[in-house]
Amino acid sequence: MKGILTDITKCVGCGKCVDGCTAANDLPPGSVKQYQTRDGLSGERFTSVLHVDKNGQNRFVRKQCRHCLEPACASACIVGALHTTETGAVVYEEGKCIGCRYCMMACPFGIPRYEWAEAIPYVRKCSLCYERIKQGGAPACVEACPEKATIFGERDELLAIAKDRIDKHPDQYIGKVFGEKEIGGTSVMYISDIPLDFLAWKPDLGDNPLPQYTWAALNKVPGVALGMAAAMTGIYWIIERRMKLQEEQEESNA
């Protein structure tokens, strides 16, 4: 399982990761402002650098797909167009997508974006440069980072590095690897000296993988279906029989 670790204390906010991503994914240059929410992501931008004010000092937080270990988007997808791969990257198959946009509703980080301007639109999001990492390369954003603030590697190794940095400089970091456990863990993780709650819809996501919430209801479907069918057949049969008996009785009485 591959992953990315971003160290917020090292990021200088140059935006080279965004440029690297733009070039590697062949996205149009410049910025398209329409349909773009305020975090800078859009159908034409898979990563962005958010500026956060920390007591008058700037902090830069790179937003991108978190590549959850148990992704809500993939569990929501009606046709399995979004799915996890052996590398840990959550990728999107254009050919299957029907455009229901349930993935966009399901993602707790609000990552998938839509090509609203197109008559034939697709969902767009970071793929962890799946084609590149499959051939042993690193994602374009990581390669572009001049400060080594965002690094790529095996998820376990990155976790070890993160914990090592926190242990060595406990005063410089919040003592937590963002993405280690939340919603079952993510492949893209952060260590930071500022809270990163704003990356998700709500702070404190909890450690339960989101697909569990759905599955709790969905696994009852066969039982409910059979139970309902059996109950209806039973009721039908009983009432039918009673009415027949009643009729027979009436006839015999007469």
Next chain:
Amino acid sequence: MNKRLIVKSILWAFASVGLVVAWARFSMGLGATTALTDDTPWGLWIAFDVMGGVALAAGGFVIAAAVYIFHLEKYSPILRPAVLTAFLGYTAVVIGLLFDLGLPWRIWHATIFWQHHSVLFEVAWCVMLYLTVLALEFAPVALEHPYLQWPILQRIHKLLKWLTVPLVITGIMLSTLHQSSLGSLFLIMPYRLHALWYTPIIPALFFVSAVGLGLMMVTLEAFASSWLFHHKIKTDLLAGLAKAASIVLYIYLAIRFVDLAVHSKLGYLFEGSWQSALFLFEISISALIPAVLLSFSKIRHRLDALFACSLMVVFGMVLNRLNVGIIAIEKSPGNVYFPTWMEISISLAIVSGAALVYIFCAENFRLFTDEKEEKKSIEKRQFEQPVFDAPSKVWLGDSLVQNISVFSIIVVSVISITAAMLPSKAISGYERDPVPVRKAVGWETIKIDGNRTGEFVLFNHKEHEQRLEKIHGEREGCLACHHASIPQDGPTGCYECHSDMHLSSNIFDHEFHQKALQGNQSCTQCHAEGQSKSRESSIACTECHQSMFQKIDTGKADYYIARSYMNAMHDLCIPCHQEQSQILGDENIPKCAFCHVHPPQTNEDRMQKKNVDAFPFSIQNGEN
């Protein structure tokens, strides 16, 4: 004009608006016609057309269960209308979905790409199967029509009648599943749906509320069809439905409030936020008030109260679906979703279309199986005037759609009015925001938004002009940036020639600087000594690279687009021509034909400047 004709005319008008908007939606895309954004990817078409539509059509399975399973023969007169409404309702749902899906022609994908962890997958299958069941349940009614008495069809008719009970049981099962699963859709977003609506038992709430809503929708429908078709309303029958609805609504209320209490969310009710107010309003009109009112037998037997209660439940439960689907969903601050008139018109058009088909069925099939009523209508039909073609005196027979000329006029006029009302983006597709164009200045260094980032760079126009003229020739040099033949041309970005200027230019390459300044010994050349090496502790770029920065007023670039070739050239020539015209007293000098060959024979002529080579006069300077 009778009122049915008026109602039908209005429905045709709504449907025609939808036709025009449908064209815009499918040719220009969702962004051009809807208010949907990345923040609110689901809007009216999902919350009202799909979630609301499915719930409103719940009457079909509820009444079928009452009549066939519970043997409550009393309700059989409303069975056929209820099944038809359900069938039309589900058809409307599917059509609404076709509008909402980004790639509607792939709606069948769920049948081959299976993803059984997705709630939507289950809903899709249930809706597909249930729509088939409904068609089979309604088919016997259609097959009674005298036009459809072919032997093969009648054999199918018999088979379907024999299959009624299994079909009804399948229908109930499928309805239970997908009515509840529409609620399960939101289980995966505990972080987006407001706590008052989010609960792990939302599927149960959706199912129970659909049953209650189904009962009240059937009631409302009975009112509507009695008004349209002059039936007598059977108060007794409706009171029975209302009693059942009242019980179901009480169950719904109990589940909802117990659930809130168990998850200790009752505090949210008195938060004073708009969500708590909305919740209280929704629960009062969708369940609380009608349930209480309808539990009194006296009120149940009053038609006006019945009508009011059914209207409240229908409105309240649809509001519930809108709340879950749109209103109570978390959005990023400052972002509000309100559907465009085009979205609303599509929803209206689909409902109107369904209503038109319903009226058509009511007029042509035996929908209301009350014998007394039927006799009356047969008597009535006997005395109807036959229609003859005026000149030939030929009997025209029963027309499939009566008053077709009235409707045609309505459709054509509404289509043209709507087409005229479409906003420009719905006709020509996505457009960039209009930006003011600055007048061309042919010699100075100007500020242009070369990377289209909203930040300007200095651009030496003269230098570019000279260099490009050398490479391409005089005219082609200008045309490299000022396009001659592309109307509404997009900006000519710097990167289109300078591939190395693809990216914004305020990047500081740390590694490069480190190497250039001999490695780690040089840290203190930029970073202040003894402080952590951050952006704050380093010196500004200007301290080393003075030449990189010119003293200019900083600001945002205010234009994006290089002027068209024609405008750029005209800007150069015309002001001077106007000046000379006044000085020389010749009004022809600024006119088009003074420079251009007229009339142009070829495209080349269009640009030809006929007087350039032989100036008939010497230029006089106004100041001298």
